[in-house]
Amino acid sequence: MTVAAMAVDTAEARRAAIIEATDVSVVFNGVAAVDRASVAIHPGRITAICGANGSGKSTLLKCLSGLEAPTGGDIRLAGQALGGLSRRDIARQVAVLGQNPETPAGLNVEELVEQGRYPHRPWLTRLRANDRDAIERAIAAVDLADMRKRQLASLSGGERQRAWVAMALAQEPQILFLDEPTSFLDVRHQAELLTLLRRLNREDRLTIIAVLHDLNQVIEFADDVILMKKGQVLSTGAPADIFTPQSLSHAFGCKVDVVAHPHTGRPFCLIDWVGDDRGRDRVGDDR
Numbered sequence: 001m002t003v004a005a006m007a008v009d010t011a012e013a014r015r016a017a018i019i020e021a022t023d024v025s026v027v028f029n030g031v032a033a034v035d036r037a038s039v040a041i042h043p044g045r046i047t048a049i050c051g052a053n054g055s056g057k058s059t060l061l062k063c064l065s066g067l068e069a070p071t072g073g074d075i076r077l078a079g080q081a082l083g084g085l086s087r088r089d090i091a092r093q094v095a096v097l098g099q100n101p102e103t104p105a106g107l108n109v110e111e112l113v114e115q116g117r118y119p120h121r122p123w124l125t126r127l128r129a130n131d132r133d134a135i136e137r138a139i140a141a142v143d144l145a146d147m148r149k150r151q152l153a154s155l156s157g158g159e160r161q162r163a164w165v166a167m168a169l170a171q172e173p174q175i176l177f178l179d180e181p182t183s184f185l186d187v188r189h190q191a192e193l194l195t196l197l198r199r200l201n202r203e204d205r206l207t208i209i210a211v212l213h214d215l216n217q218v219i220e221f222a223d224d225v226i227l228m229k230k231g232q233v234l235s236t237g238a239p240a241d242i243f244t245p246q247s248l249s250h251a252f253g254c255k256v257d258v259v260a261h262p263h264t265g266r267p268f269c270l271i272d273w274v275g276d277d278r279g280r281d282r283v284g285d286d287r
């Protein structure tokens, strides 16, 4: 590709981005948790943020969603400087489901989901018809209608996670951020949650950005990946392009193989157990 063509592509990519971060840094006590990260989030796509513990994923997610002000760099939401927008303006476009949200005492499912309407309602006013519609759609989307009067504290981890997702959906965001949404869920509930999120993405064009640890989930779930190490963005692109044995071994500091999945043909990551060769012996062993 010529230099001129690359410049056009970059300009087009920037125009298309719903969030564009340029040279974003966050420094805590003199150490960069995020180090000059530049990423573009495209509307209607699912982006996964991956990397080792402490690589800066949550901090980058907080910056992109407006929860954390970066110490340097520029972030634009639909072309507007994120730092110049009020919290309410941001919340009309962006919902965030953080890591292990604290369960508010004494609320039932419906009352939690109602909280999602706050950016759209004047302070201390009653719910209007459009609020009620949004709440009903959100509860139905996560299939919690039967549990709407249940206290949050009485729900299982998976049910409670769905209630949080419903609260985020009641916000009617264009962009949904999730930080490790599948942690604490069993495999079935992980699959159900990711299937729900993908349906919302495909049917409603909800833009999703999620921190995920499971590389094979990322391959199945995400359109794009941001791979991080020590606060820096190592690479961005489609999982099949970004996830190579070299890039993953470098990012995580352990040996990662990428093979073709026997059923889907898509890439499948195999992690070598550190200091243990049983994993390798079993690969391809069909005794």
Ligand SMILES: Nc1ncnc2c1ncn2[C@@H]1O[C@H](COP(=O)(O)OP(=O)(O)OP(=O)(O)O)[C@@H](O)[C@H]1O
Pocket (backbone or CB within 6 Å): 028, 029, 032, 033, 051, 052, 053, 054, 055, 056, 057, 058, 059, 060
């Ligand atoms: N408020 C803070 N004050 C000081 N240091 C912080 C703060 N928040 C994060 N850090 C540090 O910044 C680095 C990146 O943290 P971050 O939580 O973004 O990583 P992560 O990739 O999400 O990690 P994990 O996978 O363990 O959740 C870590 O070294 C962390 O200790």
